[in-house]
Amino acid sequence: MGEKYCILLPTYNEKDNLPILIWLIMKYMNQSGYEFEVVIIDDNSPDGTLEVAKELQNIYGEKKIILKPRSGKLGLGTAYIYGLKYATGNFVILMDADLSHHPKFIPDFIQLQKERDLDIVSGTRYKDGGGVCGWDFKRKLISRGANFLSQLLLRPNASDLTGSFRLYKKSVLEKCIASCVSKGYVFQMEVLVRARQYGFSIGEVPITFVDRLYGTSKLGGAEFIQFAKNLFYLFATT
Numbered sequence: 403m404g405e406k407y408c409i410l411l412p413t414y415n416e417k418d419n420l421p422i423l424i425w426l427i428m429k430y431m432n433q434s435g436y437e438f439e440v441v442i443i444d445d446n447s448p449d450g451t452l453e454v455a456k457e458l459q460n461i462y463g464e465k466k467i468i469l470k471p472r473s474g475k476l477g478l479g480t481a482y483i484y485g486l487k488y489a490t491g492n493f494v495i496l497m498d499a500d501l502s503h504h505p506k507f508i509p510d511f512i513q514l515q516k517e518r519d520l521d522i523v524s525g526t527r528y529k530d531g532g533g534v535c536g537w538d539f540k541r542k543l544i545s546r547g548a549n550f551l552s553q554l555l556l557r558p559n560a561s562d563l564t565g566s567f568r569l570y571k572k573s574v575l576e577k578c579i580a581s582c583v584s585k586g587y588v589f590q591m592e593v594l595v596r597a598r599q600y601g602f603s604i605g606e607v608p609i610t611f612v613d614r615l616y617g618t619s620k621l622g623g624a625e626f627i628q629f630a631k632n633l634f635y636l637f638a639t640t
């Protein structure tokens with residue numbers, strides 16, 4: 403089987419971002435020449451994201467856009483796990499659907515993976531060339547703090563533990579997920595911790611994370627508490 407890339411997009415209230423994102427994904431993936439599909443996991447968004455996704459499916463076709471909606475907001479981590487079941491490619495790309503992860507970086511992920519036959523390529527905001535655009539001081543501090551604390555306690559092989567823009571060999575992601583306990587945003591941190599335990603290779607591509615244009619972040623107080631709990635759980639058990 404040749405390379406096929408499955409892009410998993412979890413959505414909750416992303417009706418304004420989705421059409422632009424899909425257009426950009428089509429542009430960069432068609433240019434790359436690789437086979438690909440996009441799986442959208444919408445959690446019954448009240449803003450009508452699913453209806454927009456259906457229109458995009460009509461435009462680009464059912465083979466390119468696969469819709470796997472769920473009945474309610476069940477969390478970011480479980481959305482990835484659910485979507486992965488329907489991925490037919492041998493590589494999987496996880497990214498946010500709010501335009502904070504630009505599809506222009508995907509060809510760089512693919513190139514690095516191929517050059518070194520890596521198991522995982524992780525986008526990083528915290529290495530030379532990477533960064534964040536549009537966040538206020540408070541959000542920058544929270545992200546830096548969470549990343550610093552996770553680095554200190556978990557000692558992973560990657561500089562951006564809390565980011566989620568990554569490419570995985572599908573079999574690698576499946577193996578890591580099988581031992582993950584997190585359900586929310588902390589999921590992406592745990593995947594890299596499990597990857598280190600299994601000895602999977604990780605490469606990094608600097609990315610600029612741009613704050614969303616439309617809509618609001620779903621990262622709230624409950625997620626922060628969950629993050630702290632899971633961080634200490636992973637510290638104590640791994």
Ligand SMILES: Nc1nc2c(ncn2[C@@H]2O[C@H](COP(=O)(O)OP(=O)(O)O[C@H]3O[C@H](CO)[C@@H](O)[C@H](O)[C@@H]3O)[C@@H](O)[C@H]2O)c(=O)[nH]1
Nearest residue numbers: 412413414443445477478481498499500564566619620621
């Ligand atoms: N299906 C589904 N999607 C969700 C859910 N919660 C969030 N999403 C989707 O997950 C993506 C990220 O959600 P945001 O709420 O936009 O995240 P953020 O605040 O920008 O957080 C980003 O930065 C964090 C820290 O750096 C990252 O941990 C996080 O993954 C994300 O990249 C978006 O596509 C959003 O629609 C959910 O419960 N269900």
